[in-house]
Amino acid sequence: MCAQVDATTFLSFVCKACHQEIEAPVWMAKREAECPACGAMIEVPETSEPGTVWGANEAALQPTKAQVDAMKSRTIRIELSDQW
Numbered sequence: 001m002c003a004q005v006d007a008t009t010f011l012s013f014v015c016k017a018c019h020q021e022i023e024a025p026v027w028m029a030k031r032e033a034e035c036p037a038c039g040a041m042i043e044v045p046e047t048s049e050p051g052t053v054w055g056a057n058e059a060a061l062q063p064t065k066a067q068v069d070a071m072k073s074r075t076i077r078i079e080l081s082d083q084w
């Protein structure tokens with residue numbers, strides 16, 4: 001069973017234009033999207049970038065719940081529009 005990829009899985013990455021941390025649903029991987037912060041066209045990566053809320057933690061430490069909450073609060077989720 002592939003439980004890793006479903007409607008509730010998200011990718012997180014940083015906008016190259018404004019450095020805002022963004023999260024997008026995994027099915028948007030490799031698609032172009034508009035940065036919700038600055039409006040630049042960005043391509044959603046296939047995997048989350050390290051150091052972002054859903055990315056691998058390079059320090060190999062489990063972040064505390066407070067750290068995860070802080071990361072989520074600084075991350076903007078792409079709003080889905082009718083065009084998808």
Ligand SMILES: [Zn+2]
Pocket residue numbers: 015016017018019020035036037038039040
């Ligand atoms: Zn941006």
